Amino acid sequence: MNPAPHLILIGPMGAGKSSIGRRLAERLGLPFTDMDSAIEAHAGTKVTTIFDLEGEAGFRAREREMLAEVLHSPAGVIATGGGVVLAEDNRRLLREGAFVVHLDISVEGQLERLARDRTRPLLQRPDREAVLRTLAEERAALYADVADLRFSTDGMSAHEAALQLARLVDAKWQRSEAAA
Template sequence: MNPAPNLILVGPMGAGKTSIGRRLAERFGLEFTDVDQVVVERCGATINTIFEHVGEAGFREREKAALGQVLAETGKLVSTGGGAVLDRDNRLAMQRRGFVVYLRVGVDAQLKRLGRDRSRPLLQRGDREQVLHDLAATREPFYLEVADLMLDTDAMSPGAATTALAQLLAAQWQRSEQAA
């Protein structure tokens, strides 16, 4: 057993962090928190608008602050943004304050899942497939670095992935109430 006060989902866009996260939170009696949504609420603007006004670097600063605030609490299931792992301090905070699950997904599945999605600023840059390959090449090592557990969600529905992950977590993770 690997005790931790929070359960944290990392992985690329389209891996199922939000849809699986909501289901898992309910199953484990945790409060679901989407870090991107925290940033949106704090800023009073969409992620696209934040990117337009302060760029990716400005968004990442806000993301880091929101993640730090969320991880200071206990009993959370935290869905991170795909790029949250890029920051070393974020990675350390995740490892210190949670049991981290990497939801892995291939580019082909991402393209299918994100086909109609126009809300993701990083996908507005030319060839979506190439962008996803480039993001995967950059971020995969960081996902692997922080992960306590990995689940490939390529061929799974959110319900099936939730069931599979819940079984793995029951054997490998124990909720602790350690303070910040």
Template structure:
């Protein structure tokens, strides 16, 4: 959360002239409901089932840029879909930066807690190894410099044999 996946994804898609998809937005479009409502009604497990269906569908499309929700890596099927069907770039972001970027965001159900920092630290500890497992490349977004991060990601994509 707060790594800049959607912002960077839209920017990269423009540069590459590829369509951009945000899996969370696709889920909202398909269900007609926002993510917090889905979490409230179906719990995290229900949301993750919907997310896996959407990621399976989207990763079958050629020549796209896809931003997934931060927890997509917690579903084993997603790890396979993402790693085998595309070039995965893990946008590594320190917890302090994530906290600053998400501080006032009410659209993140997992952070609606009395101690968002503790929640982010726990999520980072759980997810960082999964991101590293699925990723073909790791790029830091800590600088917040969109051009630098974009250039770093483009260099990764250029060197990846499955690009396109």
């Protein structure tokens, strides 16, 4: 068990981090933070605009700052972006300050869930399946490196996944007080 004040959801896009996270936070009686939404609120613009103006590197810098900020806030459930694990500093922060749940999904499941989504900068390419497969290969070991628990969301609704995950988390997560 990893005693920690925060429960953080990591995983690929389309795995359900935001939709499951909201429901899970409600079930656990904790506040919910979606990091991409928090980055947008802080920047005063959309993630897509940040990518357009600053590139992925600019977005990743903002993501690192936001992760550090949310980990110093009161305990809660936090949904990250899929690439949060790319930076070693982020992986260290995740390991040290959170119980980390890797929400996993197959590429086929991602394609189904993201079929009509045109808001994700990394998917603004003609061959979405190839992009998702490449990202899965590049990030799988990084997700595994920091995860305290792996949970597949394939074939589940957000409601069903949150119910099942709440039971698992209740058995495995030892909550502690947030860092001051």
